[in-house]
Amino acid sequence: MSESELLVETRGQVGRGVAQWRHWGVPLIWLTLLLLLTFGMAQLEALFRLIEPDTRQVLYHRSSLAALLGQHVFVVAVASALAILLGGSAAIAVTRPAGRDFLPLVAQLASIGQTFPPVAVLALAVPALGFGTLPIIVALLLYGLLPIVRNTLAGLSGIDPGVHEAARGMGMTGGxxxxxxxxxxxxxxxxxxxxxxxxxxxxxxxxxxxxxxxNLGDPIISGIVNGNTAYIVQGALLIGLLAITVDSTFERLLRRPTSR
Structure with a gap:
């Protein structure tokens, strides 16, 4: 490879690296801020003392914030994976010729799942499932079905029929x-x-x-019970940053298939 070709290749690699950073830079910034606050919340003790000047303990200490973040992510990930599996599969099934008669039923069931308040689902689930992680996974599963079912139905139903005809004309099977x-x-x-x-x-x-x-709701509930606003702010900050990190990541993922 000549020197000029090497220079062009190097510039191309640098350009691709810059493009990747621009694409994923925002989610990485939010993730970095989330981790810095999770592991460095103690450095903000003076700030939280301004919020609760008369309280002896302003930093939540009953459990590690990192452990609570991990539990929060785990619960949401499990519930979301189940919602994607069940909701996506049901939506795909009712868009097939053999399942079209069940389309209104699936759409209504998904809507009912979100109209039920999560607190009510928890109240009904605890006697059967006990206290702990399982009831909240069930509540999140029911609450998260509607957007997945509705968008999967909209996405599959919105495809031009001519595309199906062309695919069948090429000899492709239904799968x-x-x-x-x-x-x-x-x-x-x-x-x-x-x-x-x-x-x-x-x-x-x-x-x-x-x-x-x-999960990260512990500081919030503890703050409400004890009248400690600093606890509430700590839990709310981490939950908000986690939501923004995930949302901005999905935004970047959505750009790729759209552009393609």
Missing amino acids: QILRQVELPLAAPVILAGIRTSVTINIATAAIGATVGAS
Whole structure:
């Protein structure tokens, strides 16, 4: 390779690196801020003393904030994965010829799941499932189904019928059309539904602290019970930063299939 070709290749690599940073820079900034606050909250003790000057303890200390963040992410991830699996599968099934009669039923069931307040779901789930993480996963699962089902139905139903005809004319089977044509074309709409579902559940998961599920809702509930605003601010800050980090990540993911 000549010197000029090497220079062009180097510039190309630098350009791709800059483009990648521009694409993922915002989510990385929010993630960095989230981690800095999680592990360095003690450095802001003086600030929290301004909020609660008459309180002896202003930093939440009953559990590690890093551990609570990990539990929060785990609960939301499990509930969201189940919602994607169940909601996406149900929406795909009712858009097939054999399942079209069940489309109104699936849409209504998904709507009912979100109209039920999560607190009510927890109240009904605790007697059967006990205290802890499982009831909040059930509540988040039901609460997160509607955006996924609705957007998957909209994405698959919005594909031009001519595209299906062309795919069948090429000899593709129903499964091949779904995997290679329908899902790629509907991906931006489906991802938008998943983005909404996950972001809502990040905030909603905080109520799990009321039934013994350890997560970032612990400082908030503890602050409400003890009248400590500093605790509430700490929990709310971390939940807000986590939601913004995830939301901005989905925004970047949505740009890729849309541009393609």
